[in-house]
Amino acid sequence: xPEIRTETMTVNMGPQHPSTHxxxxxxLELDGEVIQSVMPTxxxxxxxxxxxxxxxxxxxxxxxxxxxxxxxxxSNSLAxxxxxxxxxxxxxxxxxxxxxxxxxELQRLASHLIWLGTHAMEIGAVxxxxxxxxxxxxxxxxxxxxxxxxxxxxxxxxxxxxxxxxRGFHETVNEFLDRFPTKMDEFERLLTKNDxxxxxxxxxxxxxxxxxxxxxxxxxxxxxxxxxxxxRKYFPYCGYESYNFTVPTATEGDVYARYRVRIxxxxxSINLCxxxxxxxxxxxxxxxxxxxxxxxPKDKVYTEMEALIQHFxxxxxxxxxxxxxxxxxxEGPRGEHGCxxxxxxxxxxxxxKMRAPSFMAIQAIPFIVxxxxxxxxxxxxxxxxxVMGDCDR
Amino acid sequence: MEAAAIIDILxxxxxxxxxxxxxxxxxxTIYVPADRLIETSRAxxxxxxxxxxxxAEVTAADYLPREPRYEVVYHLLSVSKRMxxxxxxxVPSEGSLPTVQGVWRGAxxxxxxxxxxxxxxxxxxxxxxxLLMPEDWEGHPARKDYPVxxxxxxxxxxxxxxxxxxxxxxxxxxxxxxxxx
Numbered sequence: 001x002p003e004i005r006t007e008t009m010t011v012n013m014g015p016q017h018p019s020t021h022x023x024x025x026x027x028l029e030l031d032g033e034v035i036q037s038v039m040p041t042x043x044x045x046x047x048x049x050x051x052x053x054x055x056x057x058x059x060x061x062x063x064x065x066x067x068x069x070x071x072x073x074x075s076n077s078l079a080x081x082x083x084x085x086x087x088x089x090x091x092x093x094x095x096x097x098x099x100x101x102x103x104x105e106l107q108r109l110a111s112h113l114i115w116l117g118t119h120a121m122e123i124g125a126v127x128x129x130x131x132x133x134x135x136x137x138x139x140x141x142x143x144x145x146x147x148x149x150x151x152x153x154x155x156x157x158x159x160x161x162x163x164x165x166x167r168g169f170h171e172t173v174n175e176f177l178d179r180f181p182t183k184m185d186e187f188e189r190l191l192t193k194n195d196x197x198x199x200x201x202x203x204x205x206x207x208x209x210x211x212x213x214x215x216x217x218x219x220x221x222x223x224x225x226x227x228x229x230x231x232r233k234y235f236p237y238c239g240y241e242s243y244n245f246t247v248p249t250a251t252e253g254d255v256y257a258r259y260r261v262r263i264x265x266x267x268x269s270i271n272l273c274x275x276x277x278x279x280x281x282x283x284x285x286x287x288x289x290x291x292x293x294x295x296x297p298k299d300k301v302y303t304e305m306e307a308l309i310q311h312f313x314x315x316x317x318x319x320x321x322x323x324x325x326x327x328x329x330x331e332g333p334r335g336e337h338g339c340x341x342x343x344x345x346x347x348x349x350x351x352x353k354m355r356a357p358s359f360m361a362i363q364a365i366p367f368i369v370x371x372x373x374x375x376x377x378x379x380x381x382x383x384x385x386x387v388m389g390d391c392d393r
Numbered sequence: 394m395e396a397a398a399i400i401d402i403l404x405x406x407x408x409x410x411x412x413x414x415x416x417x418x419x420x421x422t423i424y425v426p427a428d429r430l431i432e433t434s435r436a437x438x439x440x441x442x443x444x445x446x447x448x449a450e451v452t453a454a455d456y457l458p459r460e461p462r463y464e465v466v467y468h469l470l471s472v473s474k475r476m477x478x479x480x481x482x483x484v485p486s487e488g489s490l491p492t493v494q495g496v497w498r499g500a501x502x503x504x505x506x507x508x509x510x511x512x513x514x515x516x517x518x519x520x521x522x523x524l525l526m527p528e529d530w531e532g533h534p535a536r537k538d539y540p541v542x543x544x545x546x547x548x549x550x551x552x553x554x555x556x557x558x559x560x561x562x563x564x565x566x567x568x569x570x571x572x573x574x
Contacts, residue, residue, distance in 0.1 A: 042524065042525065043523075043524060043525040043526060043527070046525040046526065048534060050535065051534055051535055051541065052541070054541075055541055086418055086419055087418060089418070213446045213447045213472070214446075214497060214498045214499060215498055215499040216447055216448050216449060216450070216497065216499030216500075216503075217499070218447060218449070218470070218472075227472065229472045234472070234475050235475075235477070324416065324417070324418055325417070325454075325466075326417075326418055326419050327419060327420075327468060327477075327479065328419060329449070329477075336449060338449065338450070338468070340450070340452055340466065340468070342454050350454065351454040351455075353450075353452040355449060355450040355468070359502065359503075359506075360450075360499055360502070360503075363499060363501065363502040364499070367498075392525055393525075
């Protein structure tokens with residue numbers, strides 16, 4: 001009998017593939033259905049935001065960084081604002097911190113809903129996407145309420161927030177928080193004990209904690225492998241230390257564990273939102289009282305000369321930030337979001353660099369899927385929850 | 394932990410190296426000489442009092458016209474000790490520094506990005522190619538002397554022209570290959 005000749009096959013997946021979450025291109029080397037190697041190619045969504053930011057005044061960078069991770073826009077701007085405030089030495093009033101916590105947690109819910117919908121859809125549960133998007137729509141409505149913009153509200157500013165909360169904000173948020181837990185139960189009834197879903201995800205794409213740390217992965221991927229590292233607990237910001245919540249973890253490190261960790265995180269986020277909205281008064285301060293950064297209130301601008309000058313200076317020249325550098329990490333939906341900023345003491349940043357969790361996750365994908373099946377690759381990409389805007393910046 | 398305390402732990406592990414605490418507003422910053430970077434990184438990762446097991450990111454900043462021109466910045470995280478640390482390496486223009494891929498595997502792409510954006514060479518890097526920019530891009534965009542807006546002619550490729558003889562030859566060669574075994 002003649003010897004059967006075998007050779008590996010090279011397959012191009014992406015950059016326009018429905019399960020690559022944007023424009024990720026993977027060059028796969030396959031032996032039958034088994035993956036021999038994966039070479040990710042990124043950069044299709046590189047827009048030079050970090051370079052552009054160097055030409056803008058400090059406050060003008062906020063809308064730019066929000067467009068990096070477009071599914072978690074406000075966690076980018078929060079990381080950036082906290083870093084600049086660190087250099088300026090600003091302390092936020094309690095109410096501003098509480099509103100920021102609320103917004104960050106609503107953003108986490110919105111981002112996790114997209115993850116849940118697309119991840120489940122990619123491994124066969126198509127209807128999941130519609131249920132998840134339906135709930136996310138309500139969160140986008142809240143964004144529209146606070147800023148008139150659904151995706152990139154730019155509501156978080158250096159020195160506080162853009163303006164006070166609108167009328168009807170508490171009712172809208174409370175309505176959502178009352179409705180959402182039952183929807184979470186619905187999602188879980190569809191997936192958590194679903195036999196098909198579990199067979200596609202259990203034992204697939206396993207990464208151990210040591211390897212996760214080696215590859216620089218923190219956030220939900222490391223927590224699914226047994227880490228309890230959560231920036232909100234380890235390096236609290238915005239007063240997270242005064243909130244009562246737990247950090248969900250799992251030990252298996254597979255796709256299903258990552259699913260359970262994120263689902264539990266969503267329930268914790270609801271819990272955090274409830275605590276935050278209870279603390280926030282309907283009206284009150286929405287910025288710190290530092291006159292370098294925050295323009296004076298309008299009634300003073302119209303009546304006092306100094307206030308008018310200050311208002312004019314802030315909007316024409318911007319403000320200066322003391323020379324130095326700062327990096328304040330926050331717990332974004334995908335892991336540690338952090339913004340490294342360098343100032344030379346002028347009114348424009350010298351360097352802005354966002355630490356992108358998706359970037360590190362895509363780097364580790366070849367390691368996670370090695371010797372796995374090609375169908376598992378789709379499950380792994382979904383479970384790492386990568387966003388190419390975050391990765392390529 | 395303060396930068397001075399970390400240097401005290403490092404000094405016996407990396408004898409002879411000159412560490413310098415840096416100014417910072419958030420957490421400890423240490424300047425490391427480029428030729429002792431790998432030993433220092435390994436000591437930071439393995440010393441029981443430090444355990445910086447996670448390299449959160451690698452980035453750089455261009456301080457043109459100052460010399461040494463670049464600072465490469467490493468953000469480290471110690472989960473067990475609840476600490477963060479910023480390592481800085483001064484790199485002159487046309488200079489290079491060693492890769493820390495052997496210490497933290499995740500350093501590969503961030504270092505590639507720094508090379509792509511700043512043109513800072515990481516010696517012995519396994520795969521130092523363009524990452525975010527196209528493979529045939531000229532220049533390193535994040536440098537301060539790189540213009541913000543430049544006009545470049547769009548790259549176009551001539552349509553593939555194959556004569557009939559070449560086409561037949563190609564098919565023939567392919568057929569030979571397929572029947573060879």
